Amino acid sequence: MTLGPVLVLAALLFSMGVYGVLARRNAVTVLLAVELMLNAVNINLVAFQSALQSPQALGQIFAIFVITVAAAEVGIGLAIVLLIFRNRRSANLDDFATMKG
Amino acid sequence: MMDFTEPVTWVASILGLAIATSGFIVVTSKNLIHAALGLVGALAGTAGLFLVLSAEFVAWVLVLVYIGAVLVLFLFGIMITRAPVGYDVDLDNDRKVIAAVGAGSLFILTSFAALDSFGDTALLGIGDPTSTGDLADALLGRFVLPFELVSFVLLAALIGGITVARKDATPIAVGETEE
Incomplete structure (x- = not known):
């Protein structure tokens, strides 16, 4: 198996997240779409x-950091x-357009 | 590109299909609860894909942290902000077409760039799982400072979240006693 299909899947998921952030109206659904992008x-x-195959599993370490920060982001x-x-x-x-010029 | 004689390709394809379908439900469903449950599907599929990609620890972290904790938080948020849960036609705004065009072109651009640069790189790690011990060595060795920092960020975020969402935020006036 090659890297290509996995990268296309990730690109698809990220684009879905972008669509969700742009097209959704409810704040919670926008947060759900942001989670899709992080995923x-x-x-x-x-x-x-x-x-x-980096020797210290750098990719997985960074994924763990992303998961942790995403958990903090959802809480806030x-x-x-x-x-x-x-x-x-x-x-x-x-409805939250009070600051709109 | 996809060699369907290997069983791992079949597993990965089915998982990828499940992830894409669930992601589509998340961003298009008219029912907030269905959208949240779609995220469960997408994350479960991702955890399965991580298992295929030999990232066992990250897969179970994803299941525990996301499906176990974050999704419960989301369901709480949905049920508090929208008491009569059900279908809601007002969930999308009127910029859907522009959003779809933008997201579609982003998908085409990123996937072409990725395929052009890394499309044929072999996934060497399949069948050779990263041991949790190696991850622990890296986390508590080279990455110990970011690790401690991120735990502090998590603590600060949780305390901040509680402070922001607390019901009684009105300061007590001078001379008045708290009951």
Whole structure:
């Protein structure tokens, strides 16, 4: 098996995430789409580790770091969504346009 | 490019199909719960793909951290911000076509670039799993500083999340006692 199909799969997943971030209106779904993009990056890192065989498993180490930071990001992100929902009674991103010029 | 005489190619193809389908559900489903469960499918498929790509530890970390913890957090977030859970036609905005064109062209660009540069690189690691001991040596040896830093980031994020989402954020006025 070669690296090509795995990279195409990761590109597909990342593009789906981009579409989700651009086209979704609900804040939680946008966060879900961001998770898809991070997952695509993890697939790339692990696949390159498998192809290049770096001695210290650098690709997998970086994937673990990405997973950890993503967990922190989700915690903060959902807390912010919750706070905005409590103040505005809405999780709709189009309603949060107070700062729009 | 794809040699279908190897069983590993079949496994990887089926997993890839499952990941792509679940990802599609995540970004297109009209039901928030279905979108979150689609992410479960995508992450489970990714964990399987990691097992194929000989990254065992990362696969189980993905299952534990993502499917076990992050998804529960997401379901909490969905159920708190949208009490009557169900189909919602208002989930997408009216820029869907532009978003689809942008994402599609990004996909074409990145996959062509990747195939052009690395399309024929062999995946040498298949069948030769990275031992968790090696990962531990790297994490607590060369990467010990980033490792400690990332754990601090996690702690700070959790405390920050609790502080931000706490219900009672009004300061107590001077002279008033907390009950």
